[in-house]
Structure formats: C-alpha cells, structure tokens
Amino acid sequence: MIALSLAAIPLQAADADLDALLGQLVRPPPDSTTFVEVRYSSLLDEPLVVSGVLEHHADGALVRRVEAPYQEITELQGENVTVTRAGSKPRRFSLDRAPELRGMLASFGALLTGDRKMLERYFKVELAEFEGRWEITLTPRDRKLQRRLSTIVVDGTADRPRCFTMLEPDGDGSVMALGVQTPADLPAPLDRTALEAWCSAGPRD
Numbered sequence: 001m002i003a004l005s006l007a008a009i010p011l012q013a014a015d016a017d018l019d020a021l022l023g024q025l026v027r028p029p030p031d032s033t034t035f036v037e038v039r040y041s042s043l044l045d046e047p048l049v050v051s052g053v054l055e056h057h058a059d060g061a062l063v064r065r066v067e068a069p070y071q072e073i074t075e076l077q078g079e080n081v082t083v084t085r086a087g088s089k090p091r092r093f094s095l096d097r098a099p100e101l102r103g104m105l106a107s108f109g110a111l112l113t114g115d116r117k118m119l120e121r122y123f124k125v126e127l128a129e130f131e132g133r134w135e136i137t138l139t140p141r142d143r144k145l146q147r148r149l150s151t152i153v154v155d156g157t158a159d160r161p162r163c164f165t166m167l168e169p170d171g172d173g174s175v176m177a178l179g180v181q182t183p184a185d186l187p188a189p190l191d192r193t194a195l196e197a198w199c200s201a202g203p204r205d
Contacts, residue, residue, distance in 0.1 A: 018127045019116065021134060024159040026114040029056045036183055037176040040192050047190050049183050056112050062105055068182075076105050103149050104166060107138055111154065111161060123152070133157045135200065155199045163199035175199060 032055045039048040050070075055063040059077075066072040071086040081101065084090045095102040103122060110118035119125050122145070123138035138152040146169075153165040164176040175195050177186055187194045 017129065018125065018136075021127065021136075022111070022114040022116055022119075025111050025156075025161065027056060027112050029058045029060070029112075031056045031112070033178050034181045035176050035178050036180050036186060037174055038183075038186070038190050038192075038195060039174045041172045042170070047192075049190065051182055054108070054178070056109075062109055103138075103140055103145050103152065104164070107152050107154070108164065133162075133200070153199075165196060165199060 032053050034051070035054055036049065036051045039050075041048070050066045051068050052064065052066040055061075055065065057063065062076040064074040066074075073082075073084045075082045075084075076095075079095050080092065081095060081098065082090050082092050095105070106118060106122045110116070116125075119138065122142065123140055126137040126139075128135045128137070134156055136154040136156075138154070140146045140149050140151075148168065150167045150169050153163075153167070154161055155163045155165070161178055163178065165173065166176075167173040173192075175192070177195075177199065180186065183190065187198050
C-alpha cells in the first residue's frame with residue numbers, strides 16, 4: 001500500500017504540471033501566429049518550405065494561410081475542411097479522409113483551448129520539462145491515424161509553443177516553427193537534425 005501510494009505521487013505531479021501548462025497555453029480567439037513549415041520526404045530532393053499565418057477565429061474555425069511560395073487557405077470548421085488555392089476552385093472534404101490532418105488540427109486546437117480531454121481522446125500524452133523549456137509528445141491512439149502518423153512533438157518555452165514536429169512511420173515528416181516569418185529566421189541550411197535541435201533549444205533571445 002505504501003509503495004503504491006509513493007508511486008502515485010510522481011504521476012499526480014505530472015498530471016498537475018500538464019494541466020498547469022495547458023492552462024498557460026490557452027489563446028482566446030481571435031488569435032493568430034506566423035509560421036514556417038519544412039516538409040521532409042524521401043520523394044523530394046530538397047525540403048519543401050512554406051510560410052504563412054495560423055488563425056483561430058471566434059467561431060472556433062482554424063485557418064492555415066500559406067502565403068509563400070504559393071497562396072493557399074485551409075479552413076477547418078467542425079469536421080469539414082475547405083482548401084482554396086489561388087487560381088483553383090475550392091476543394092471540400094471531411095477529416096475522415098485525412099486522418100493525419102485530423103491529428104495535427106486536434107492537437108493544435110486542443111493546445112489553443114487547453115482541452116486536455118481532446119488531447120487524450122486522440123493521443124497518449126507525455127510531458128517532459130527541462131530548464132527553460134518543455135516538450136509534449138503525442139502518440140496516436142487510433143490505428144487508422146497510426147498508419148499515417150507516428151508522433152507529434154510540441155516544443156516550447158514558458159507559455160509559447162515553439163515547434164510542432166510531425167513524424168511519420170516511413171521516416172518522412174515535417175517541422176512547423178511558430179512565431180517566425182521567413183525561412184531566414186531558421187538555421188541554414190534547413191537540415192532536419194539542425195532544425196529539430198533548434199526546436200528543442202532553450203528560450204530565444
């Protein structure tokens with residue numbers, strides 16, 4: 001009994017730490033942040049780099065606006081996604097057709113609202129804290145999602161996420177750096193190892 005009680009103390013502390021961190025991360029809408037996303041794929045000779053703005057609207061909609069090197073708007077309203085690219089007709093589909101997108105949006109939306117139940121509905125959640133920074137690792141629960149997504153790692157400092165790193169079962173993945181405006185704000189060249197190290201570094205100057 002004593003051993004079980006002692007073993008429960010770190011778990012309770014971790015739960016409290018996660019709840020406290022999620023509370024700090026809440027961003028009441030409307031809110032927006034700039035981003036640069038770097039996509040790594042075995043099918044590409046070089047990483048695909050896009051930049052733009054992420055928006056959280058008062059009606060609950062999440063919007064990803066790519067502004068360079070092309071223009072594209074992805075809007076999530078409930079379970080429905082609309083993708084509009086300059087010069088093309090809008091495409092509409094359900095998140096059931098894009099489990100990896102569901103995972104990314106569910107994690108991002110849950111962090112914006114501090115919704116731990118939403119996070120734990122889709123993921124096993126692990127929090128690690130270091131001097132000056134923290135790291136949340138999200139592992140998908142759903143088998144359908146697991147076929148497309150291995151983990152999401154969210155790195156941050158204080159009350160600000162720094163990066164979303166999505167890792168796929170085949171080794172491909174992407175790193176989305178938040179609060180930066182252009183690729184020039186990231187380490188050059190955009191080597192995957194160097195960028196992941198930048199994400200897990202301490203607070204920015």
